[in-house]
Amino acid sequence: MFGSFPIARVFGTTVRIDLSWVLLVIGTAALWPGDPLAAVINLLLLFTLVTLHELGHTLAARYFKIEVLDITLWFLGGMARMREIPENPKVEAVVALAGPAVNFLLAALALPFLLASGIASMSDIAPNATATLAGLLANFILINLFMGASNLLPAFPMDGGRVFRALCGVFTDWLNATRIAAGVGKLFAAGLIVLGFVSRQWSIAAVGLFVWLAGSRELWAVRMRRMQQQMREQTFGGLGERAATFTPVETEEPAGSGTKTDPSGDDPSGARRPSDNPLAQGRALDDEAVRRLEQFRGSIRKPRDSQD
Ligand SMILES: [Zn+2]
Numbered sequence: 001m002f003g004s005f006p007i008a009r010v011f012g013t014t015v016r017i018d019l020s021w022v023l024l025v026i027g028t029a030a031l032w033p034g035d036p037l038a039a040v041i042n043l044l045l046l047f048t049l050v051t052l053h054e055l056g057h058t059l060a061a062r063y064f065k066i067e068v069l070d071i072t073l074w075f076l077g078g079m080a081r082m083r084e085i086p087e088n089p090k091v092e093a094v095v096a097l098a099g100p101a102v103n104f105l106l107a108a109l110a111l112p113f114l115l116a117s118g119i120a121s122m123s124d125i126a127p128n129a130t131a132t133l134a135g136l137l138a139n140f141i142l143i144n145l146f147m148g149a150s151n152l153l154p155a156f157p158m159d160g161g162r163v164f165r166a167l168c169g170v171f172t173d174w175l176n177a178t179r180i181a182a183g184v185g186k187l188f189a190a191g192l193i194v195l196g197f198v199s200r201q202w203s204i205a206a207v208g209l210f211v212w213l214a215g216s217r218e219l220w221a222v223r224m225r226r227m228q229q230q231m232r233e234q235t236f237g238g239l240g241e242r243a244a245t246f247t248p249v250e251t252e253e254p255a256g257s258g259t260k261t262d263p264s265g266d267d268p269s270g271a272r273r274p275s276d277n278p279l280a281q282g283r284a285l286d287d288e289a290v291r292r293l294e295q296f297r298g299s300i301r302k303p304r305d306s307q308d
Helices: 018-031 036-063 089-118 133-151 159-171 174-199 203-240 289-297
Strands: 006-008 013-018 068-072 079-083 259-261 270-273
Touching: 006 068, 013 018, 013 259, 018 036, 036 068, 036 079, 036 089, 036 133, 036 270, 089 133, 133 159, 174 203, 174 270
Parallel strands: 013 068
Antiparallel strands: 006 013, 068 079, 259 270
């Protein structure tokens, strides 16, 4: 990404253009072999369809109350930046599928118009012929089908790869699921890079490189989140959330964790308490517990509903 600027607001989301997209437009217009008008129409079409694809992701994310920061178009496509997608297979799959779903829906909607436009057969239409209405419609359908299908390749972090991670996430934890999806994504990425070099289609190699790097970055992000979580748990850890409330009330313990009546019990109610909870036993906090409390940042008082 070389820096971007906003150009429009659609459904409350800012659409931004990356400078790499501007370079792509200039390059395409300069190198286009045929009619320059056809180049402009094709680019506008591509621009619109990428935006609509990203809007599909955006609206699905909003449905799940995920904040979408903006949509950026750059030379490899579009990107809807979201605040934080929950680690939830269903949410991940729905948000990922919504983009390609828009493309397939648009292609299906355009098909009757193409058939009604009076073409004799599909072979009458060249993919790039945008001079006629039939040509434009055919182009519209082909771009949508290509965009929908290519994004569904299981090349994490592309849409298909996200769906694949969601599927893995049903059977294993999120970090593992991401590891598997990123691994498969890198196989695809390596394939694309090799294909790009062999066929001298540098844009294919660039997509491969992007998939490789973006997949690694996402895996790293999930790892970091997991590490932060573990650190929080370690700091808070053995003390237990309930003990940290400083309210020595009855505590229901998970089964088999040794819930006993306090043997030294001077408690007339005979309440069942966890034997290893210093607070519940009326003992002072030991040094280790104090150290943990000192290191713990955040609210240590959890609202409790008990009045007694
Ligand atoms: Zn997508």
